[in-house]
Amino acid sequence: MTYQVIGTRPIRPDGVEKVTGRAVFGADVQLPGMLYGKVLRSPHAHARIVSIDTAAAAAMPGVYAVVTGADLPEVPMEPAARLGEDQTQIKEIILAGDKVLFDGHPVAAVAALSPDLAEAACRAIRVEYELLLPVTDILDAMKETAPLLHPNLYTNVWGGVRPEKPSNIAGHIPISRGDVAAGFAEADVIVEREFRTSMIHQGYIEPQVATAKVGEDGQVIIWTSTQGSFDARGQVAGLLDLPPGKIRVIPCEIGGGFGGKSKVYLEPLAVLLARKAGRPVQLVMTRAEVFKATGPDPRGIIRAKVGARRDGTITALEGWLAYEVGAFADSAVGSGVSCMFAPYSKVSNLRLDGYDVLTNRPRISAYRAPGAPNAAFAAESVIDELAAMLGIDPIELRLKNAVRRGDLTPAGRRWPAIGLVEALEAARATPHYQTPLQGPNRGRGVAAGFWGNWDGTSSVHLVINRDGSVALTLGAIDLSGSRASMAMIVAEELGIPYAQVKPQIGDTDSVGYSDVTGGSRSTVTTGWACVKAAQDARRHLCEEAARAWDCPVDEVAYVPGTGCVHGGEVLTLKELAEQGPIYGVGTMSGAGGSPAFAVHIADVEVDPDTGKVAILRYTAVQDVGRAIHPAYVEGQLQGAVAQSIGRALYEAYVYDSEGRLLNPNFLDYRLPTFVDVPPIETVLVEVPNPAHPYGVRGVGEAGAVPGAGALANAVCRATGHRLCDLPMTAEQICLASLRHG
């Protein structure tokens, strides 16, 4: 199949807006009469709220509304809410109930004439706290003697029964097959280690922001930077007990999300305040608030064990994972379990145990392949150590054990067509891998990673204008350039130039339901909806042509690039559209997963005196199915590498013993900069997803999985020390050298 548009690299349709400063992001919205909101947050990690006195704040001139947890309606909700990508929000996260459960937990919110005044009013609110013992350690939290965060929370055991006593363990996922003990007995070599990863943040540069207007008729309009406008609508409706039809969410341009902007925090507060004040209200988080009170990526303890025969054949794999979910139930460990050993899951003997554990920290949210990079760091570290012990090339060892179509997945299903072997072979063939790394204090690391990719639902519609241009309205948020690939798909299907398609993101009243842009689903599912909408428009064009020719519609064919044809006659798309607007509608659900594997190669040099890691060369290889816009696919791989570098070398939440966050800013929580990240070479492997019209696989997340493992393996080969804790800071590397000499 040859394509006209797919696979080219056009300029994105919203590009000019983005380079001229005209694109409207959440905080750029300003409404007439708008007030500014601020949130009063708990300075304590765990405390009972004895009393809140808002009288002085409410009496300040220029203060229009003050709200507390008492202003949120009682809505029946499962204590754990719904988990996974289809997320709801828990009302006590929006505004605390009778307890505060993390440093930064919202206690009250104020709307006033200026942000300064709102802040002053927050300071005038008197809150009396009775301090409780904070739960700050994962293993302590799991003990029966630990203080309980929620007295009514019982472990949700996957495929098991609810325990009799409540605990801080929100979830337990056990997976097992074969005989692990026998598998290890069969092994000539066994590697077993315990790894620790830190709580880290998505680090989007745009802080959370929401603006709301509430009419006297109860109609609510929300402007927000969200990954899912319909999710935001649903969450606000659920939290405030409003019919979704009363709420219109207008999505603004979004300054990065990576999973972290899929749950609402400020939106319900903006609505509550706007309703009470009778004026529009905008709330913007400070960077410190973003760190303290949005949804970071979990800290984890991961034990990984692998056994293999001398020839490299893995005989048993075992993993134990405990992930911190923060102060309210959530889950990231499920994907930790399913991704940890996914590249090698054909092994006969496999056991995985995952726990989601509550502590007095902010409740986690999704962060680019949530749960998988931590687990893969552990798994790929022991696999690498195995390769070194057996004297086998690390790519060869992985190839020997790599899963192919028809092999068992970790959960015991069968892999569909996948591209792990192809990705490993492509990695081995790169000029990077073929060039030996020389010099002292240098090391090369390799790792593989897996992400399943979600499908969800997307809706789009298009209208062909009289001049033949196409207005395309998309329901799923564009995080990083998907408008371009959606326009490309429509142009391909209709056989018109890319520039003739004008995509826009609709609001919740102007387009059909679409799930959050997450799970790397957008190009797969929204792209498929675009195919359907274009085909629907083609049908309508054919009907129009059949009317003009006075012939049965099934005698008319649509030929992309030509138009409708019947015998020797042709009516172009433009000629047909001149007769009246032509519509096309597409909704897609159930595209299925699009499993994707990535392989990374990293060369590092470690300064033996300072422990500083310099990344000399980095190559990211990934099975992308089909690259619609290869430049943006490369960009996904490169962005994922940069985030992996942060995870591996720099980033960590640092809390004191009382559970207070010590580094909620970009100086003390260090994101990789231009000088920390090397040029990133990319190799796009295309093993088409057989379920998809264009063979597309999700690409955003798989590339975030192997990076930390590749860098840890490189550091190990450079220094001779296996670092089992992330981040591998210069200090940690020096300490490892001192410990081992």
Add this chain to the structure above:
Amino acid sequence: MLELITVTATINGDAMTFLCEPRQSLLEILRGELRLTGTKEGCSNGNCGACSVLLDGRVVNSCLVLAVEVDGRHVTTVEGLAREGKLSALQQAILEHAAVQCGFCTPGVLMTATALLRAHPDPTEAEIRQFLAGNLCRCTGYDKIARAVSDAAQRMKEATAL
């Protein structure tokens, strides 16, 4: 009520007068008073570079400059880069290299890179990366931005040579 101070500055070529409180940052005034919202607020303590603007040709974090300090001076924001309906060579290169993902850091990156190319028309990749190290981008992995800046420098050199 606090005493407001009158400030007159040249902003993107226009003489503009505004009132501000002594404690207000240039960023607050640009975004709030002058509605030049292309300049972004990412951290408000000088660590992310999203609010970078040119002050008398030098790149500064506008969150760390008091608005009163710009009296009598020249400020250029991202809104001032395109001239006579034409994008600057840098803006064009950023687009063609797909060096924008979310676009939130882009205005700050453009301002810093503009200052770089004015001072060093022919920078090495290492110089580009060093100069831009104060501009955080979480989406792109920096690769395509560095290539775009290098390409823009090349194009500007060729344009001058003509």
